[in-house]
Amino acid sequence: TQLLEQSPQFLSIQEGENLTVYCNSSSVFSSLQWYRQEPGEGPVLLVTVVTGGEVKKLKRLTFQFGDARKDSSLHITAAQPGDTGLYLCAGHTGNQFYFGTGTSLTVIP
Amino acid sequence: DVKVTQSSRYLVKRTGEKVFLECVQDMDHENMFWYRQDPGLGLRLIYFSYDVKMKEKGDIPEGYSVSREKKERFSLILESASTNQTSMYLCASSLETSGRARNEQFFGPGTRLTVL
Numbered sequence: 232t233q234l235l236e237q238s239p240q241f242l243s244i245q246e247g248e249n250l251t252v253y254c255n256s257s258s259v260f261s262s263l264q265w266y267r268q269e270p271g272e273g274p275v276l277l278v279t280v281v282t283g284g285e286v287k288k289l290k291r292l293t294f295q296f297g298d299a300r301k302d303s304s305l306h307i308t309a310a311q312p313g314d315t316g317l318y319l320c321a322g323h324t325g326n327q328f329y330f331g332t333g334t335s336l337t338v339i340p
Numbered sequence: 341d342v343k344v345t346q347s348s349r350y351l352v353k354r355t356g357e358k359v360f361l362e363c364v365q366d367m368d369h370e371n372m373f374w375y376r377q378d379p380g381l382g383l384r385l386i387y388f389s390y391d392v393k394m395k396e397k398g399d400i401p402e403g404y405s406v407s408r409e410k411k412e413r414f415s416l417i418l419e420s421a422s423t424n425q426t427s428m429y430l431c432a433s434s435l436e437t438s439g440r441a442r443n444e445q446f447f448g449p450g451t452r453l454t455v456l
Contacts, residue, residue, distance in 0.1 A: 264444055273344075273430050273447030274383075319383070323443040330383040 234258055235322055235331035243337040247309050252334045254303045254320035261323050263303050265294055268317040310338045343367070344448035346431050352454045359418040361451050363431030371434045372414035373445065374398075374406060376427040383430065389414055421455045428452050 238253045254263070262281045266274035278287050280296035280303065287294045291314075293306040303320055315338050320331040347362035365372065373388040375398075385398030387406040395406050403425060407415045414433075418425055429452075432445040 262443055266447075271349075271450070271452070273432075273450045276444050276446065279444050321445070328385075328443060328445065332382050 234329040235320055237318075237320060237331040237334050239334060240332065241335050241337075243339065244310055246311060246338055246340050250307050250310055250336070252305045252307075252318055252336070254305075254322075254331050256301050256322065256329075258322070258324055259300050261300070263296055263300075263323070264321045265303070265305055266319040266321065268319060270316075274317075274319055307336075310336075312338045312340050314338050344431060344433055344446050346429075346448040346451050348451050349449060350452050350454075352456065353418075353421050354456050355422055357418075357421050357455075359421050359453065359455075361416040361418075361429055361431075361453070363414045363416070363433075363448055364412055365414075365433040365446070366412065367433065367435075367446070368411065369433035369435050369446075370411070372408065373432040373434075374404075374414065374416045375430045375432065376400070376425075377430055377450075378427050386416065421453075423455050426453060426455045 235256050244250055262279055264279045265277045267277055268274040278294045283298045283300045285296045291308045295304050318334045322329050344365045353359050371390050374386040375383045377383050384400050386400055386404050387395055387398050389395045389408040392408055392411050405417045428450050430450045431448040434443055434445045
């Protein structure tokens with residue numbers, strides 16, 4: 232079983248649409264990261280959230296950490312083809328670091 | 341910017357060969373990690389190291405060993421490669437922090453290993 236479950240697993244949308252990706256767990260995390268990975272490349276860190284309820288914005292991307300620090304969401308406004316990739320959440324708890332199952336996003340021009 | 345480099349982007353080896361994958365980071369990070377990534381299975385931790393000459397098994401260490409002789413370099417060794425070790429291998433590093441740590445990991449570009 233995965234400690235961090237992401238949904239949806241796959242998402243294909245038209246350019247200009249909005250979308251939300253979810254990262255859920257029953258565990259509490261001291262910090263949570265979101266990464267984007269393009270095909271054939273390593274994951275690239277997008278953001279870290281550490282405080283329950285925290286919201287961070289990165290251009291058209293909005294990240295939220297749940298109040299209880301068990302879940303997070305990533306919202307993309309007006310998606311562009313350059314947003315295509317695998318989105319991974321990762322949580323840190325104790326001495327452990329866990330990756331989510333990933334959401335594969337395709338934005339069609 | 342943190343830079344993590346891996347010795348090869350693509351590698352093709354034969355069953356039974358000894359394979360070395362090297363990873364170098366230039367930001368003086370204490371922690372280094374080796375993962376493999378497979379479709380449907382996500383990222384799985386093979387080994388990690390929190391200091392020179394120190395190593396800890398991850399979730400799937402069988403068939404692998406590691407070496408960390410210098411702080412900036414972390415090597416993954418496949419003693420006798422098998423076809424089920426065909427995968428994307430990712431190296432990462434992070435700063436050692438305490439307390440309510442950010443623990444951000446920085447990844448290399450990956451090595452796609454094919455074992456025939």
